[in-house]
Amino acid sequence: MSATQYTTKHAVDELVNSYQRVPMLVIATHPDRTRIGERAALMDLHNQGNDYLSRVKPEFAKNGNVGRALLDEFISRSPIIFQREPGGRIRLKAHSTKTTVTIAGRGVQDEYIVQEKELDNGVVIGLNHRVVLLLKLLPLHDSAVDDNDVLFGISADIRAIRHRVEQLAGMTLPVMIRGAAGVGKQQAAYAIHQASNGKSRPFVSVNLAAIHDAVAEVELFGSARNETRQPGYFEQANGGTIVLEDIEDASVSVHRLLYTILQSQSVVPVGTDEALPINCRIMLTSHHDPAGIEENSILSMLIEKLSAYQLFIPPLTERREDIGLLFDYFVREQWQKLYSGRVHDVKIPGELMSQLLTFHWPGNVRQLRNVARQVVIDSREQEQLHLDPQLLSMLKPGAANGHWEEEPGVQRKPNSVSRNELLETLRSCRFELQATAKKLGISRASVYQLIQRFEGVRTAQDLSEDEIKESYELNRSDTERMMWDLQVSQIGLRRRLKSLGYDI
Numbered sequence: 316m317s318a319t320q321y322t323t324k325h326a327v328d329e330l331v332n333s334y335q336r337v338p339m340l341v342i343a344t345h346p347d348r349t350r351i352g353e354r355a356a357l358m359d360l361h362n363q364g365n366d367y368l369s370r371v372k373p374e375f376a377k378n379g380n381v382g383r384a385l386l387d388e389f390i391s392r393s394p395i396i397f398q399r400e401p402g403g404r405i406r407l408k409a410h411s412t413k414t415t416v417t418i419a420g421r422g423v424q425d426e427y428i429v430q431e432k433e434l435d436n437g438v439v440i441g442l443n444h445r446v447v448l449l450l451k452l453l454p455l456h457d458s459a460v461d462d463n464d465v466l467f468g469i470s471a472d473i474r475a476i477r478h479r480v481e482q483l484a485g486m487t488l489p490v491m492i493r494g495a496a497g498v499g500k501q502q503a504a505y506a507i508h509q510a511s512n513g514k515s516r517p518f519v520s521v522n523l524a525a526i527h528d529a530v531a532e533v534e535l536f537g538s539a540r541n542e543t544r545q546p547g548y549f550e551q552a553n554g555g556t557i558v559l560e561d562i563e564d565a566s567v568s569v570h571r572l573l574y575t576i577l578q579s580q581s582v583v584p585v586g587t588d589e590a591l592p593i594n595c596r597i598m599l600t601s602h603h604d605p606a607g608i609e610e611n612s613i614l615s616m617l618i619e620k621l622s623a624y625q626l627f628i629p630p631l632t633e634r635r636e637d638i639g640l641l642f643d644y645f646v647r648e649q650w651q652k653l654y655s656g657r658v659h660d661v662k663i664p665g666e667l668m669s670q671l672l673t674f675h676w677p678g679n680v681r682q683l684r685n686v687a688r689q690v691v692i693d694s695r696e697q698e699q700l701h702l703d704p705q706l707l708s709m710l711k712p713g714a715a716n717g718h719w720e721e722e723p724g725v726q727r728k729p730n731s732v733s734r735n736e737l738l739e740t741l742r743s744c745r746f747e748l749q750a751t752a753k754k755l756g757i758s759r760a761s762v763y764q765l766i767q768r769f770e771g772v773r774t775a776q777d778l779s780e781d782e783i784k785e786s787y788e789l790n791r792s793d794t795e796r797m798m799w800d801l802q803v804s805q806i807g808l809r810r811r812l813k814s815l816g817y818d819i
């Protein structure tokens with residue numbers, strides 16, 4: 316074989332190997348949190364059919380660093396044995412180890428057979444309730460990840476998206492980002508913006524579904540009245556990026572206006588006759604199946620014009636290996652935000668991580684972030700993260716009808732809801748967003764967006780500390796009265812009070 320042939324073959328082999336999936340253990344939580352996200356390939360299991368897991372074997376690594384074993388003093392040196400079985404199954408033997416082993420949070424006495432399908436989804440292995448590992452078939456490729464990444468994660472999907480983000484950053488073509496609610500479409504758009512030359516320029520995100528027909532022209536084109544100039548969204552994004560969110564949920568009038576803008580490549584502010592050229596990169600996000608769009612409609616033409624490049628972000632349950640890192644990141648982020656100045660070496664209990672890894676996450680990464688915030692609020696005075704029993708039961712696998720489930724009964728467009736209707740419904744539902752969404756026939760995310768949009772409508776998160784203090788004293792700590800006084804939900808209010816250290 317010639318040198319060139321060898322080099323080419325070598326490169327091809329490396330490429331094939333890097334995409335080949337092998338049984339891999341990923342650290343989802345560990346008493347040393349810097350180890351979250353480290354991986355170990357079980358190559359002996361893959362090649363010879365047997366492998367071991369103990370305090371001293373195998374070696375885990377990330378970011379191409381030198382590997383080290385789990386090394387947790389509470390984990391036994393006597394190993395758990397992995398044995399390949401016919402049909403792609405793996406027998407996990409825990410007879411000879413003193414380590415307490417759990418699978419998906421349930422104790423394993425002697426043996427557990429891992430089915431092939433489970434290996435595809437990821438099997439959650441707990442060791443002494445301290446270390447939690449995900450056993451999953453994953454590509455050999457390692458992924459460097461640091462706290463400065465805008466798109467956090469170690470999965471092959473996120474790695475591929477990060478790679479595309481870099482490529483797209485140097486171009487100006489429009490990008491369509493697809494994926495279910497809360498997967499990180501907006502975050503991906505922001506990552507492209509941040510990686511581009513225009514990163515110091517504006518990043519404007521527009522929730523199209525919340526734009527009322529009556530004000531659509533003013534909001535999109537801008538206006539000039541009585542010498543007051545109000546720039547539209549496209550002008551606000553001048554030189555930077557505009558993200559048109561949930562394009563399919565906008566009204567036909569909004570679709571028409573957007574089409575006009577794209578055709579003329581300019582906007583004419585209401586009350587003027589001056590055409591301002593649009594000078595921003597356009598990105599779209601959508602959570603709908605493209606197959607459902609009516610052919611030859613304005614919407615289909617719009618999407619065709621703006622989908623020069625498409626990115627798809629898979630749901631969180633298809634990349635469970637990202638959950639440990641993301642949760643750790645969100646917990647630290649929330650801790651900083653809520654208790655700045657208080658240093659905390661956050662330890663994530665194994666029981667919680669097992670539950671996070673087995674939950675079905677209908678609200679994807681946004682929901683994971685909300686859970687992190689709630690856990691941080693509930694843990695204010697605790698040594699390690701505290702689990703509210705109610706939250707724990709909501710995170711039970713299969714709790715599909717629980718509070719966290721995304722509501723299926725969305726029947727209305729959010730822009731048909733007026734401020735008065737929203738306020739009245741919120742009051743009749745005691746300011747609970749889920750109940751309000753159900754009653755209005757829109758999604759919970761849309762209720763939230765409408766609240767942000769209408770002046771004088773708020774959630775407990777928006778209240779200032781002074782307002783809370785005043786109402787607390789005035790209503791003598793009665794949260795029912797405070798709810799009517801401040802017009803926000805009692806649950807949200809109680810959470811704010813707790814996080815501010817009030818006695819309730």
Ligand SMILES: Nc1ncnc2c1ncn2[C@@H]1O[C@H](COP(=O)(O)OP(=O)(O)OP(=O)(O)O)[C@@H](O)[C@H]1O
Nearest residue numbers: 465466467495496497498499500501502602680681
């Ligand atoms: N890979 C990621 N790394 C860091 N944060 C992320 C990541 N993915 C999502 N997030 C965070 O999760 C939350 C939801 O993400 P985002 O708003 O981008 O979702 P989305 O897909 O646009 O949702 P929707 O369709 O409901 O508007 C945000 O707070 C975002 O910052």
